[in-house]
Amino acid sequence: MAGILTADIDAPPAATLGIIPSLASVLGAIPGLVDVWRIDPARIARDGDSRVSAWTGSIAGRQFTQANALRRPLYVAPGRVDFGTGAAARATMQLAGTPLGQPASASIGLRLVLAAEDETTDNQSFAGQDLDTTGTGLVRLAWRYNAAGMGNYIRLQIGAAQRDVDLPAGVTDAMVWLTIQSGEVWLNVNGTAAASAIAAATLNLPGFAIGGSREGTPAFAGSLTGICITQSALTPTQRAAAEWAMRHSV
Numbered sequence: 001m002a003g004i005l006t007a008d009i010d011a012p013p014a015a016t017l018g019i020i021p022s023l024a025s026v027l028g029a030i031p032g033l034v035d036v037w038r039i040d041p042a043r044i045a046r047d048g049d050s051r052v053s054a055w056t057g058s059i060a061g062r063q064f065t066q067a068n069a070l071r072r073p074l075y076v077a078p079g080r081v082d083f084g085t086g087a088a089a090r091a092t093m094q095l096a097g098t099p100l101g102q103p104a105s106a107s108i109g110l111r112l113v114l115a116a117e118d119e120t121t122d123n124q125s126f127a128g129q130d131l132d133t134t135g136t137g138l139v140r141l142a143w144r145y146n147a148a149g150m151g152n153y154i155r156l157q158i159g160a161a162q163r164d165v166d167l168p169a170g171v172t173d174a175m176v177w178l179t180i181q182s183g184e185v186w187l188n189v190n191g192t193a194a195a196s197a198i199a200a201a202t203l204n205l206p207g208f209a210i211g212g213s214r215e216g217t218p219a220f221a222g223s224l225t226g227i228c229i230t231q232s233a234l235t236p237t238q239r240a241a242a243e244w245a246m247r248h249s250v
Contacts, residue, residue, distance in 0.1 A: 026241040028059050032231030034100070035062040036242060039079045039225055040250035050075050055093065058245070064093040064210060064227075073211055076223065079249040083126070083211040084118055084221035091219070092212025100205040100229070106180040107239070109228040110141070110210070111246040114172040118221035119152060120145050125212065126220040127176075128157075129205050137204060141176060143222070156187040161198045165189040172222075175243055181233040225249070 027036050035057025037043075045054040051072035055064045066072045073091040074082040083091040100106065110127055121143075128140035142155045144164070151169040154176055155162055165187055167174060177188040184197035210227065211220045226246025234242065 023241060023245060024059065026238070027245065030230050030232065030234065030238050030242075032103075032105070033059060034229035034231060035060040036245050037064065037227040038245050038248075038250055039081070041075075041077070042250070044075050044081070046075050047072070052081055052093070055081065058250075063096045065096045066091075066093045071212075080113065080223035080225050082223045083219070084115075084223070089219065090212055092209050095208040095229075100208055100231075102200075102204050103180055103231045104200075105231065105233050106178075107228065107230045107232065107234045108178040108208075109176065109226075109239070109242055109246065110224060111173075111175050111226045111243070112143070112222050112224055113174075114143065114222035116172060119143075119172050121218050121221055124218050124220045124222070126222065126224070127208070127210050129207050129209070137206075139203060139205060141178070143174075143220075154187065154189045156185070156194070156198065158185065158198050158202050161202065163187050163194040163196065163198055165192050165194050175246070177239070179233055 027033065036059055037055055037057050040058060043056040043058065044052055046052055047069060051069060052075050053066055053072060071090060071092055073093065076082045112126055122145040124143040125140045126143060130138045138157060138159060140157050142157065144153045144155050146152060151167050153164045153166045154174055155164050156178065167189065174189055179186045179188065180200050180203065183200050185200050185203055186197045187194040210224060228242040228246060
């Protein structure tokens with residue numbers, strides 16, 4: 001028939017044409033997903049002072065919790081959980097439920113933001129294990145400050161081993177990833193990897209906290225806008241989806 005164009009399309013078996021998968025379906029399909037925590041007011045339980053008692057994940061319903069009102073961070077609409085200004089002293093939250101332990105493969109991502117006036121405080125722990133005690137088994141991520149005009153850096157510390165990734169001067173927004181794979185732990189910040197890995201054999205996470213700090217070191221003065229934890233190493237597509245979720249509130 002005149003005026004009608006036809007074409008043969010070869011599609012892989014079971015392919016669905018013209019349908020874009022939802023963010024939730026992409027994230028939910030990640031192998032070993034623990035959860036993804038986004039800024040969603042419906043999933044952030046607050047007390048009368050807007051301090052956060054529970055932050056519930058968007059996919060599996062896992063929670064970071066804080067029963068002690070004196071240690072709760074502050075929910076700041078529309079898009080952050082603030083562990084610094086207005087929050088309780090040394091605000092921190094713990095991952096509830098099954099411990100992460102010693103996974104053979106895992107990815108842990110956090111997006112943190114600091115105000116300009118807070119970036120000059122050195123050695124702010126913002127996530128890890130054993131952040132609030134002086135015992136052994138330290139695993140931590142920390143914001144480190146160099147000097148005015150010289151930039152900052154993110155540090156991964158596992159026991160005595162340390163790895164750093166530099167940030168340009170003035171950058172106070174960091175997407176931080178730990179990737180555990182093939183017996184190694186890699187730190188990646190804003191797309192840049194550390195120069196070398198740390199042996200995964202020394203990593204153990206019977207607990208995992210956000211915010212807080214070891215006594216005698218500065219508390220975390222910044223905010224978190226999202227967290228992703230999986231028991232698998234992410235593909236580039238999966239990481240991109242997780243990062244989008246961590247940057248955008250619901």
